[in-house]
Amino acid sequence: SQQGEEDPQALSIQEGENATMNCSYKTSINNLQWYRQNSGRGLVHLILIRSNEREKHSGRLRVTLDTSKKSSSLLITASRAADTASYFCAPSSGGSYIPTFGRGTSLIVHP
């Protein structure tokens, strides 16, 4: 199994600004997923991007994937205070993979 490494570890922005966080991984993947964790809660699945996709959108979320650089980015546009949470990436090598997580990016959006 492999885990992604998120960067930066912490991000503090004002409401309305965009937030970008990055994920790097080591070996080839089938897909990469992003999850969000509100303080004291479990993780919630945000978006999945497959290895043959370069970009994917879901509402205010935009995810890119560069398999040549083994990296992904998550962009949250027009951030809101409610977006305050930790964000984790999970690179996957197939259905039998064992999901592990890095430290995540802690995002704080100030109202």
Next chain:
Amino acid sequence: GAVVSQHPSWVICKSGTSVKIECRSLDFQATTMFWYRQFPKQSLMLMATSNEGSKATYEQGVEKDKFLINHASLTLSTLTVTSAHPEDSSFYICSARVLLGEKLFFGSGTQLSVL
């Protein structure tokens, strides 16, 4: 959407007692469940993987006699922290996946405090 119910959300117990945490998939069959432990502002540490009807596979460094995992049905897995001590205090989270599924569905976590 797929829902995973984890219970209890928090528990306080005395040192030496055992605590059971339940993780239920409410609207799907979870062939595989994962148990994680998380310290404040830290990553989720995978403790074990359990497949329905099989013994759990524990990660290195996790005591299987202390953290008993049972996955007797396709909708229920339990984690029992036996003879809990203060150092076992942590946030425990379960997640579930269908056979060859790509997404994980997480419970809301259990905050365990051992006095």
